[in-house]
Amino acid sequence: MVTTFVLLRRLLLVAxxxxxxxxxxxxxxxxxxxxxxxxxxxxxxxxRSLTR
Numbered sequence: 001m002v003t004t005f006v007l008l009r010r011l012l013l014v015a016x017x018x019x020x021x022x023x024x025x026x027x028x029x030x031x032x033x034x035x036x037x038x039x040x041x042x043x044x045x046x047x048r049s050l051t052r
Contacts, residue, residue, distance in 0.1 A: 007043055010036040 014033045017023055026032040
């Protein structure tokens with residue numbers, strides 16, 4: 001269940017960064033968004049746990 005909230009937090013931050021392009025919450029928005037999408041794919045397919 002914690003993994004669900006970790007992923008939710010990452011996706012919410014990606015959405016927020018999309019509406020606040022001047023923000024510096026992460027070093028690279030594109031890299032953070034790509035990593036978040038990869039984690040979401042893995043999570044939904046059940047192939048990897050987010051907690052490692």
